[in-house]
Amino acid sequence: MAWFRANGQAAAGVHGAFVSVLRDRDRLAAGGGVLLTERHLLTCAHVVNVALGKELLEPADPGPVRIGAVFPGSGSRDPHEARVTHWVPPRRTGGGLDWSGDLAVLELDGPAPVVPPRWSEMVPGQGVRAWHGGGHAATFVEVTVKECDGWIGYVDGELSGAAIGPGYSGGPLWSEREGAVVGLVAAQLQAPDGPLAAHHVVRRGWAIPWQAVRAELESAGAGPLLASADDAEDADRVPHQLLPPLAALLSDPAERADKARRLAEQCGLHALDDGSAPTYEELATVLTEHPRALASLTEVLAPTAHSARAREAIDILHATGPLVAGARLLSYAEHHHLLVQLKQQAKLDPALLPGAARGALAYAELPEPVRAARITPEAVDGAVGALEELGDSGRVPDGTPRVPALLRVAEYVAAALRGEALDELRGWSDQVATRLGIHPAALAERRADAKAWASRRDTDSGRTVVRLTRRPGDPADAFRCTVWRMAPDGTASRASTGEDRPLAGPEIARLVRDAVAPDGTQAPLVEVVVDRDALRLPVDEWREAEPDDLDPYGIFAPAALGADFRVVLRCPELRRRSPTGTADLRRRWAGSRTEETLVIDELTDDVRALKDMLNKTRQRSTGRVVLHGSPARRAHLLQVCLFMGVPVVLWDRATAGPEQAHHLQEIDSAGPLDSLPERVRDFRVDVYADPERTVRPSLVWEDPDRPLPGELRLADPLAMTEEK
Known part of the structure; x- marks a missing residue:
């Protein structure tokens, strides 16, 4: 060099x-x-x-x-x-x-x-x-x-x-x-x-x-x-794959010297100023030794690469650089610009970047730096570096580069912003996409996906998380209860607690109502976290105690929780028992928007048969399951579904057999995913009001984009007994 x-x-x-x-x-x-x-x-x-x-x-x-x-x-x-x-x-x-x-x-x-x-x-x-x-x-x-x-x-x-x-x-x-x-x-x-x-x-x-x-x-x-x-000395033996595209792009010594000086400045190097130009081998050495040098070089070359031959040479550098030189995706300037923007947003909304990563990369196993619910500005550098190492996204027009994972996440972050911040991040994305040669149609498709994700995120005004646990010696139908209010940015604040003593359903209903803050746009979401033995609970039917004699006609009688709120169940215990639980949940959650709903009828009554079915290639991304059959059979099959990462499971806990399976058809379980909890709530309102209708739908809703409070980890009942 x-x-x-x-x-x-x-x-x-x-x-x-x-x-x-x-x-x-x-x-x-x-x-x-x-x-x-x-x-x-x-x-x-x-x-x-x-x-x-x-x-x-x-x-x-x-x-x-x-x-x-x-x-x-x-x-x-x-x-x-x-x-x-x-x-x-x-x-x-x-x-x-x-x-x-x-x-x-x-x-x-x-x-x-x-x-x-x-x-x-x-x-x-x-x-x-x-x-x-x-x-x-x-x-x-x-x-x-x-x-x-x-x-x-x-x-x-x-x-x-x-x-x-x-x-x-x-x-x-x-x-x-x-x-x-x-x-x-x-x-x-x-x-x-x-x-x-x-x-x-x-x-x-x-x-x-x-x-x-x-x-x-x-x-x-x-x-x-x-x-x-x-x-x-071997470090000077540069990858020969880089030499032909460099020769095609920088055959003129004067231009090569000019571009090399600009590259040296970005890499913190000193360049000779004696009228000479670096050799292609010397340029390739810099690209090998400085991970952002290749992107920085193509950043200054791309604006003048008007011929098909020049564009092809740049594409070759982008394709071979990471393999033979360990090149990173972004140039020094692009990297700095992105960090400034993302750190500013992390101050305002710490949940935005990890949420955007989960939304943009639903099928990917997210790297550790973006798995947390919230990211501080100090953690943005590590998050960006980890996202740079992920592969590219799905289909693009033939012969054009794929959209990198980091660029897709940036689009999702931008979609959640407004005004100048939105324009600035979108402008950054456009410049990087142009340098990489990404087809405008591919970027537009990812941008449309990001806009849809941001729209769903905007409608989520917050939620309430209720944890129910039992200790040895507690009454069979009483639970210790803790309630959190979850803000849209992922922060959790403890709203109330009943952990000091076991509470019956009406008392828990009162705690929940005291904690929920309706915003007037839609029924609030209430997520009830239980262990696997409590999935049978009729939480949505719980209501406060009946009014006293001052209200003899029940005018002010409180409704069941499931009528006023979108009550869903969550059971992280089973997913955590699976070594691939997190990856399975993300893959199937993405599939729940595109794959067909799997209906388990009376013909599938064996646990192993269900496991085999969910492992088949065409069912690997199944995200929605409707369970029918007897209560004992449903209990076993439900646990199989949750263990294998199925995020959405619907069943009628009141039915005794398959003859009432048609009752759930009114909910349209295969309809739009985001409104499914609201359709279940509407259905509950109808059946609660009709004594002739005994159907009682239960819905497990494990949305990976809605992480639980950090300390929320259910204890194993057996372990609690041993500790006692």
Whole structure:
């Protein structure tokens, strides 16, 4: 990644990993070195000799002696101890001006306080930087690689500034353009009989290229230590799938340089400004290393991609980027813009984002960050990141990209907003869809779904949740009762409690009526949460005690709860016993709007037969079931339905057999889903008023978009007995 580099990359990339190798006698620098792995240092063998007080080119292996080392770039001058583990002795060559080998690896007692740098091969023409072994930043030397045969590299310094000299040996040569170490300083070049004269050459040194370092260490048995350095080099081997579309889009060097500079700015990188353009490989490297870089690049390319060939190349980048480069869906700008909007809405309505996710992704297993009923602004980042990782939505026009899950959720959030907030989020969605090449018809369909969801959400002015539980020793028909008022944003406030003693039906009816606050638009929804043994309760028939003698004609007699309220039952206990209960409920809830209602008649009276039926492919999304038959049979089949995640179950608790099955037909159980509780209430009003009609409908209504209060978890009666 030579054309691009991180701001301050030289200091972060190599100076932090620079090592000062200390002399035993005075703890001053014998030379430099560099971190090879998190526990291993690399330097020249002759630097180790100097540190030990030996002859400069002594070839003998010193053994596992311990040598002091300091990491100046770590901010600490505290010395570390390291022992020699691999030794490549210096070997004189024929001319005597330089030598080969001359490498040593030292192992630290623990991990280094810095990280190893990247490595790359040395080639002629590279501008590189070296530091004195003391590690002070002011001692840097700028040199250029003039010749390199893979074993020895000759470097020349400028006529001004510092020059390579004693104490520089063993230190790394850093190429800022490559963003990597390309070799080690070996020595200042000298003539056989003394220093080179000024009229011969000045400021020439020689170095050990990375190619030679790698070969020598592998021969010395240190090959396994090179794995981390090889991994860094492998990072430059970019996915080849990205290169053809980049070449198709950015064949003009000037345009490529312009777009690359804009990309670098968004990624927080520094770009060269020498009139050159990055190679396609360098661009692909950025797309691989920065997860939002690909989206940010196509964001600046899409507005001018007018030809079919350019649009195809962008589509290829979008399709292959996540697979080969781990690219995220949104660009840096798109991501920031969305977070600002969603965080603002989370302050106003914490239930909106998770509710929109449940509505938009009814068939998906929602990620953990959006499963809660309410999301704080601080949690929005995690929620957006998790939604970005989900797959795309359903059908789209042939040959066009699908609508991503995150974009669909954003449409659902937007549909619940008004005015400027709606326009801003819709505008964001339009821009992202255009960049991704999404067909307008596909986006319009998702937008229509979102509008329908928001309309249903707007009509829900709140609800009341009633929890009924029993403790060992309580009377058979009495229950402890807790009532919550649930606001549309998912917040719960405890309205009343009767947990201190068991209450009969009339007393519970009074608590419910005291808690419910009708809004005048429709009958309030009352959700009664029971355990599986209480599904038989006639909660909808409960009413307050009859009036006294002051009302002899019953003019002010209260109606049954089921006449004034949309009373439904909920039984989370059974769903929680299933390992796939939550996923099953969401899948079947979505299916309850599209799939046929399953009517269980007297021919299906076996529990296993019902389980098999609901597991069949064509019944996997069944969300509505009507139960007929005897009370005992209904009780068993009802529990099977709830365990398997069926959210809507209707039955007549008063009938003794299938001969009265036709009574429920008036409710139209297969009609519009959202109005089913209201149709049941209307039916109850009619049958309560006619003594000849004994039918009593019960309705389980497990809407996953209406979460229960967080603390509402029914205890197992057996567990309660044991605790008692």
